[in-house]
Amino acid sequence: MVRRSRRSRLIAAVVALASAAVLVLAVEQMRWQLYAPLAVAALSLLVGALRLSRGAPDRPRWRSALAGMGAALLLLLAFLPPLLFPMFTVPDPAGEMPVGTRNFALVDPDRSDPVGGAPSGKRELAIRAWYPAAKVDVKREVAPLMSQGVADGMVSGMMPIFIFQHLQLIDTASVIDAPIARDIARAPVVIFVPGFRSFTTQSSVLAQDLASRGFVVLAIGSPGDASALEYPDGRIAAFNNNSLLADEKGIEALTRATAATNLNAQRRAIAEALKEMRGADATLRGQVADVRLLADAIAREEVDGFAGRLDTSRVFIVGMSLGGAVATQACAELPTCAAAVNLDGFQFGDFFERAYPKPLLVLMSDRGDVPPLNGSMYRERGQPFPDDVIYREIVGASHLDFTDFALAAPGLKRWAPNPLLGAVDGADMLTATSLSVASFLKSVGAGRTQSFRLPSTGNVSIRAVDPAAPAQP
Incomplete structure (x- = not known):
């Protein structure tokens, strides 16, 4: 079964991820660049919830490391759209007139x-x-x-x-x-x-x-x-x-x-x-x-x-x-x-x-x-x-x-x-x-x-x- 310490870390990660997603939805204007990060967040929340509800046996370290690398790569790909095509501010006109x-x-x-x-x-x-x-x-x-x-x-x-x-x-x-x-x-x-x-x-x-x-x-x-x-x-x-x-x-x-x-x-x-x-x-x-x-x-x-x-x-x-x-x-x-x-x-x-x-x-x-x-x-x-x-x-x-x-x-x-x-x-x-x-x-x-x-x-x-x-x- 999932150890208590791992369970605590998993609960903290799920809460942090859910809070970040809610904050993004509340503050940011919805646009296509956010679809991938929000989809990854939703998928991660689902996986985390399933692991908390079902429990899971301990895995070898190499499998945990591999899973972590895969998750990091997925997050990087998901955040490429907002990084490459961010919302930006239009410069104010330099003249004196509105x-x-x-x-x-x-x-x-x-x-x-x-x-x-x-x-x-x-x-x-x-x-x-x-x-x-x-x-x-x-x-x-x-x-x-x-x-x-x-x-x-x-x-x-x-x-x-x-x-x-x-x-x-x-x-x-x-x-x-x-x-x-x-x-x-x-x-x-x-x-x-x-x-x-x-x-x-x-x-x-x-x-x-x-x-x-x-x-x-x-x-x-x-x-x-x-x-x-x-x-x-x-x-x-x-x-x-x-x-x-x-x-x-x-x-x-x-x-x-x-x-x-x-x-x-x-x-x-x-x-x-x-x-x-x-x-x-x-x-x-x-x-x-x-x-x-x-x-x-x-x-x-x-x-x-x-x-x-x-x-x-x-x-x-x-x-x-x-x-x-x-x-x-x-x-x-x-x-x-x-x-x-x-x-x-x-x-x-x-x-x-x-x-x-x-x-x-x-x-x-x-x-x-x-x-x-x-x-x-x-x-x-x-x-x-x-x-x-x-x-x-x-x-x-x-x-x-x-x-x-x-x-x-x-x-x-x-x-x-x-x-x-x-x-x-x-x-x-x-x-x-x-x-x-x-x-x-x-x-x-x-x-x-x-x-x-x-x-x-x-x-x-x-x-x-x-x-x-x-x-x-």
Whole structure:
């Protein structure tokens, strides 16, 4: 039978485990990361209760040791999800103004709905706005990083959908439907273009930081291209664009370009890829038309809720990934665009064939041993560049570090190197990105682009790279 001392230790362990489980359920918000630890706790409680009720013969030491090692391994595996994907805190905006956020829709009467479900049958953009808000005494609801509708409806490529579910439990500093600041007469406008198969709130940290500094940020949700879009009436538009993945020859050429250590081979592969990327080009053209639709609404002062509050002479376009390519292409085409920012976007379209006399900030990731593919487009095709183009690479960053996902998996950053999240600290990365973008846009607005230098970004190293110089393998 179980010895008295062993029985006492077992009772103490069962009580401690049950108390810990109750505490977790009482304090923590339920999310997928807790399922495995709670399941292991429930199983352990069941086994402990059975041993207490039935008793058990003494076991050899080696069997007890083996059982203990197995239990420790099971606990370690169970606690990997909350360790790798913890709940995290969104950094507060650095500006002095409170931030409000709201949603509205914008219908293009000249194009059809690519997804289906739009009441008008026409292409309907879902726009998320962040703006300087008036201070209010009454406590109001703040926006999460991702709405429940988007979390439930999104697709995520190779990663399972549930990976992102907990983002709806993480609050930002942006107050839903807060009144716009009374002392803002004409605020400069930033049109933000998210990455392909992403969502409008993918860069909430950047958007609310810009809003706290006096900008109005309007993030475009393009139906069919976004992982999931939520409209003000609650409709969810699902992803419906496999055109980029269908460009198999283009993808193969990009793969060769990524793997190439020979500069000439990389150039040839990039040129081949651009000829084959018809689907990607069509997607870019469609999103440029989306930007044009919103820019025209801004110029006519027809943006829902912002009539008379926007500076139509200071419209900037900022984008990430595919959105970065869209931002630069759209800014080249639209006379109302004052400047653009490309955050780690592979540039295509006819951007490099155009005269581009506008300020442009290009922030790229540092991808390690081979020349960064996205940056190679600027290095090898961007010759000559005007003085207003500023090209920088962030050391230790990878693609998703330019989004709020930089905060989502610090364990993966630290212990499991991967192609999407670099070694750079997530909070430091987002702070550096926000400060760089804000400083660049303010310098453009003040007419100081020629003398602009990126500000000091603390723990993040941003290095200058001459885009006209050959990339070194």
